[in-house]
Amino acid sequence: MSNYKAIMIGGSAGSFQVVTKIVASLPKDYPLPVMLCLHRLKHVRSGFVEALSIKSQMPIIEPDDKDPIKSGRIYLAPANYHMYVELGNKFALSTEDVVNHSRPAIDLSFFTAAYNYKNKLVGIILSGANKDGALGLKSVKDAGGLTIVQDPNECQVPTMTLASMNATNVDHVFSTQKIINFLLNLA
Amino acid sequence: MVTNEDVQRFINSIQAASTYDFTDYSERSFKRRVEKLLVDNGIDLNQLTYKLSKDKVFLEKVVRDITVNTTELFRDPEMWITLRYQILPKLKKNKSIFIWHAGCSSGQEIYSMLILLNEMGMLDQAKVFATDINSEMLEKSKAGVYKYRFNLGYLDNFDKVIRENPYNFEEKFDVPYEKYFDIDKVKDTITMKQFLREKAVFRKHDLVKDGNIFYSKFDLILCRNVIIYFNNNLQNRVIDLFGNSLYRDGFLILGAHESILGQASNSFDRTKGFYKKKQF
Secondary structure, eight states: OOSOOEEEEEEOGGGHHHHHHHHHHSOTTOSSOEEEEEOOOTTOOSSHHHHHHHHOSSOEEOOOTTOBOOTTOEEEOOTTSEEEEETTTEEEEEOOOOBTTBSSOHHHHHHHHHHHHGGGEEEEEOOOSSSTTHHHHHHHHHTTOEEEEEOGGGOSSOHHHHHHHHHSOOSEEEOHHHHHHHHHHHO | OOOHHHHHHHHHHHHHHSSOOOTTBOHHHHHHHHHHHHHHHTOOHHHHHHHHHHOHHHHHHHHHHHTOOOOOTTSSHHHHHHIIIIIHHHHTTSSOEEEEEESOTTSHHHHHHHHHHHHTTOTTTEEEEEEESOHHHHHHHHHTEEESGGGTHHHHHHIIIIIBOTTOTTOBOOOOGGGTEEEETTTTEEEEOHHHHTTSEEEEOOTTTOOOOSSSOEEEEEEOSSGGGBOHHHHHHHHHHHHHHEEEEEEEEEOTTOOOOGGGGGGEEEETTEEEEOOO
């Protein structure tokens, strides 16, 4: 059993295939909550959950405000909301302005998760076309959490991963397969 | 980094100098807003609390800054489709339909409702009331002018809710945008038509301390993406207020990812997308 209590993954719409691969590899009884903050097309609300659910053995949930964060579930930030983690392992949602042209903004999810989970959080940044997530990953590192970025050579668009590597001294640069192996080893 | 104690000091200084009480606001969003306030004003917390205690105009501005929420025309089209095909038809036979937009922010939800009511031939019987804690947002609501380019998504939402019929793809409604708003691409504005702008009644209202300030109950209350900023305690109080302000069988619509938790949920039947007040 690992020391970590939660995993948070950020990426943009282009990382959908990687996310699907990761999600598909996790067993039904995976012992940690996995939170996904992905840039999505603003006005397409449904479809994403359904598409991920087909591949996933863990339940995929778009959380409501104040839902408790539970192990063995995959949470997807709802379209058109920022997704925060509150002390006491609960979600909070917000319709504040877009940040980094994004809502959900990966930075905000990571800031709040880092504040809540501190050194018990694993933060992962995948392929993406803007720098959202870089400062968020730095906050994970600064709080003592573990930071991973997808290998930029493997990314369709490496802006997000490179910005993250510039922002902080990330712990691991992993291929998708290595990310999966790492996550499975936490179980 | 703003700490919980900082937030508490900020809340106390506002409370001491005004009638606003943010004690029961949800911690996370509030903390972020205080951080933003400090950055935007280029001051630290001591300077902020001092200024709040001395300067009423500044305090009002701060309250306006921290209570802004964004919205859009027909935000969450699925909800508006539910209103159009499931909820509003049930109210059509009423002589009057009382509607309260609680926490109307910049007003797009009101105009969405008025447009939908007009399309359904129900505008004349509707009495529409709109409230917000933020006087600046109320003025924006009344003005009914929005940025065009930034809000191109409004038109997609309009199409989904007003022009298409998801229950019968053959049936399309040819509703020109100009029927409801003028688009000025040079000025970059969308301006709501006057007959919509003069329809709703606007009042400043604080959900924390003000009850039902209108002389009526309501058939439909919309309060979307407001209670996400409240803690459970305040959420329950506000839901009670809505319960007491609804007619029997009245409808309450919350944001797409908000739900009624705890005891307050006993007063409502939940159907996907909306709550209906139970009969007692």
